[in-house]
Amino acid sequence: MAETTAQIFHDSPADRSFKARRFAGRFAIYAILIFWAVVCLFPIYWTITTAFKTAPDVMRGHIVPWWDFKPNWLGWRSLGLSPDTIGQVSTVRDQFLLRFENSMIASISSSALAVGLGSCAAYGLSRFSYKFGFMRNPDISFFFLSQLILPPVVLALPFLVLYRDLALVDTRFGLIMIYTLTVLPIVIWIMRDQFGSIPTELEEAAMVDGLSIWGAFLTIVLPIAAPGMVAAFILSMVLTWNEYFFAALLTGTNAVTLPVMVASQTGSQGISWWAMAALSFAAILPLIVIGVVLERYIIKGMAAGAVK
Structure with missing residues (x-):
């Protein structure tokens, strides 16, 4: 029943x-x-x-x-990457590999440098109180963020003159420096929220046990903030990998990157869409691989409040 x-x-x-x-x-x-x-x-x-x-x-x-x-x-x-041309000598393929190498070195180096410097700055802003005239910690943080408001074209002439005087035009080191400056504000804001979500009691307990501030930062805080740092690194790499304006302005032959090469796929008969598409896919493939491999770190960083 x-x-x-x-x-x-x-x-x-x-x-x-x-x-x-x-x-x-x-x-x-x-x-x-x-x-x-x-x-x-x-x-x-x-x-x-x-x-x-x-x-x-x-x-x-x-x-x-x-x-x-x-x-x-x-x-x-047209890029020397087809099955029937991959084993032959190709000037275009050599140029592509050089541009690919330039983009890889510039984006990875600048992203790693920005994450290192930005993490130190963000840790200081989240743990200590600063006073520079009328500016306090929130004002300093907003000052970093305000650097993104300025259009890059406004900085074109000053950077071009500065790089010419310092002999940094068409060099990888010059690209690394300016890419680091462009993504540093974003890294600082991401990592400031990440460090702010970590309880200070953990560091205080570590310092009671005999560790210094740097020791507590390196052994306690950094492992916890690692997912946020990876998320900041990936975001920085995507932005620097796809950057076109400064790469086109400050390079000419030796340090040209992939975005500049993609934009140059034009000829007397118009745009070679097939060559541009092949080159674009070859350019975005590394980012797809990195995103798939490091997906779990991106999710952890977002879940921890690192990306907003």
């Missing part, structure tokens, strides 16, 4: 209606998420497919390979 009653309750109209609403809600949520994923990934898909198109396919807007168009290695062949 009890089983019969439970079965009747289980199959009651109210229960079926509740399950239907719950299923409809979940279906709507997943449908929205899938739609948004398609919207976000479509530019990458378009870039990949365009790298395998010919000029008529690009102009006609063909999208689906083997349905709208037959894939072709034209874009990769």
Whole structure:
């Protein structure tokens, strides 16, 4: 009798209606998420497919390979990266590898330097009270953030004159220095929130046990703040890897980066969309790999309040 009653309750109209609403809600949520994923990934898909198109396919807007168009290695062949040219001598491929190396060295070095300097500055702002005239800690933090408000074009002439006098034009070291300055304010704000979420009692207990301030910072605070530092590093690397204005302004031959090379894919007959697409995909592939490998650290950093 009890089983019969439970079965009747289980199959009651109210229960079926509740399950239907719950299923409809979940279906709507997943449908929205899938739609948004398609919207976000479509530019990458378009870039990949365009790298395998010919000029008529690009102009006609063909999208689906083997349905709208037959894939072709034209874009990769123009960079010396197709299967039939990868074993041959290619000046364009050598230039691509040099630009890739320049971007890698400049972005990684500047991001690591910005995270190191920014973490020290952020730790000081979160643990100590400063006074410079009328400026206090919140004012100093806002001063760092205000550096992002200034348009880069305003700094073009001063930096160009300064770099010319210091012989830093068209050098990797010059790019590293200016990239570090551009992402340092963001790192300071990210790491300030990260350090602010760590209880000071942990450091006080470490100093009671005999550690210095630097010892407590290196052995206690940094391991806890590591996810936020990784998130700040990845964000800095993405920004510096894609930076175009200063790279185009302050480089000419030796230190040219990938964004400048991508923008230069033009000729007498117009833009080589297939070559630009192949070069763009080769440029964003390292960032995709880094994002996938370090995804768990990004999530931990965001969950800890490092990214807002």
